[in-house]
Amino acid sequence: MTDVNSVRPQARAETSVRPEEVLLPPVDVIEDAAGITLFADLPGVSRDRLGVHIEGDSLTIEGRILLPAPEGLEPIHTEVGLAVYRRVFTLSKELDPDRVAAEFNQGVLKLRIPKVEHAQPRRIAVQVA
Amino acid sequence: MFYRSLFPRDVLAELDRLQRGMQQQGDVSPSIRGTGRGGYPAMNVGSTAQSVEIHAFAPGLDPASLDVQLDKGVLTIAGERPGVLPPKEAPATVHIDERFSGRFRRVVTLPDDVDPNAVSARYTDGVLHVSVQRRAAAQPRRINVV
Numbered sequence: 001m002t003d004v005n006s007v008r009p010q011a012r013a014e015t016s017v018r019p020e021e022v023l024l025p026p027v028d029v030i031e032d033a034a035g036i037t038l039f040a041d042l043p044g045v046s047r048d049r050l051g052v053h054i055e056g057d058s059l060t061i062e063g064r065i066l067l068p069a070p071e072g073l074e075p076i077h078t079e080v081g082l083a084v085y086r087r088v089f090t091l092s093k094e095l096d097p098d099r100v101a102a103e104f105n106q107g108v109l110k111l112r113i114p115k116v117e118h119a120q121p122r123r124i125a126v127q128v129a
Numbered sequence: 130m131f132y133r134s135l136f137p138r139d140v141l142a143e144l145d146r147l148q149r150g151m152q153q154q155g156d157v158s159p160s161i162r163g164t165g166r167g168g169y170p171a172m173n174v175g176s177t178a179q180s181v182e183i184h185a186f187a188p189g190l191d192p193a194s195l196d197v198q199l200d201k202g203v204l205t206i207a208g209e210r211p212g213v214l215p216p217k218e219a220p221a222t223v224h225i226d227e228r229f230s231g232r233f234r235r236v237v238t239l240p241d242d243v244d245p246n247a248v249s250a251r252y253t254d255g256v257l258h259v260s261v262q263r264r265a266a267a268q269p270r271r272i273n274v275v
Binding site: 026027028029030031032033036037039041042043044045046067068069070071072073074075076077078079080105106107108 | 173180190219221225226229253
């Protein structure tokens with residue numbers, strides 16, 4: 001037991017507002033010399049319900065699921081029990097947020113984040129003295 | 130002795146057993162096909178008085194490559210999802226690798242009263258939606274009292 005837990009319990013209660021429960025979409029992140037490619041699975045999200053935002057160095061991917069279903073549907077077995085996907089990544093400074101290209105096809109988002117020009121690799125010649 | 134395990138072996142085995150026990154607790158009657166949770170594609174099954182609706186969350190597929198079969202009240206969804214990861218010799222680094230790739234097959238039992246001749250399947254936004262009608266005889270009917 002440390003004293004930290006008992007310090008200002010009220011302040012703690014105020015700040016620990018539970019964030020909305022969301023689905024965490026699985027991703028693949030692959031880096032090559034020119035940039036980073038990110039694939040994310042967001043099944044059930046249509047193009048107009050998908051949001052990709054970059055603010056400062058944080059990249060947010062979010063989407064809302066809309067499934068075609070008849071009225072009065074009673075769930076029997078549920079594996080996807082929430083309707084919102086969200087995942088946030090922190091970009092590093094050598095990535096260029098202004099030239100991000102996005103494709104979205106059948107629930108798969110592909111993001112290409114190139115590196116800024118000067119961060120791209122350059123072969124360094126080793127001089128022999 | 131630098132690589133000594135932090136915990137004795139039996140503690141880890143105990144934790145593993147505990148975790149499995151907790152997963153099974155959630156299911157009142159575990160299915161003979163296992164819980165299937167975490168498999169690909171994830172599935173939701175629901176029913177109405179007229180039909181049974183199955184949603185399979187299978188993003189990034191070519192709908193023509195999906196194999197959907199209904200046989201003796203058992204629905205099977207199978208296919209293959211190509212991977213996107215670069216070959217080992219490529220000059221690229223994989224930082225996160227969470228998405229499923231490869232062959233998959235999932236099987237669900239449907240209620241007894243489904244009509245195998247009235248099935249429709251659509252693939253939209255990476256979700257396969259299979260709708261199976263129930264037989265008319267099984268649908269609730271209002272009986273008029275004269």
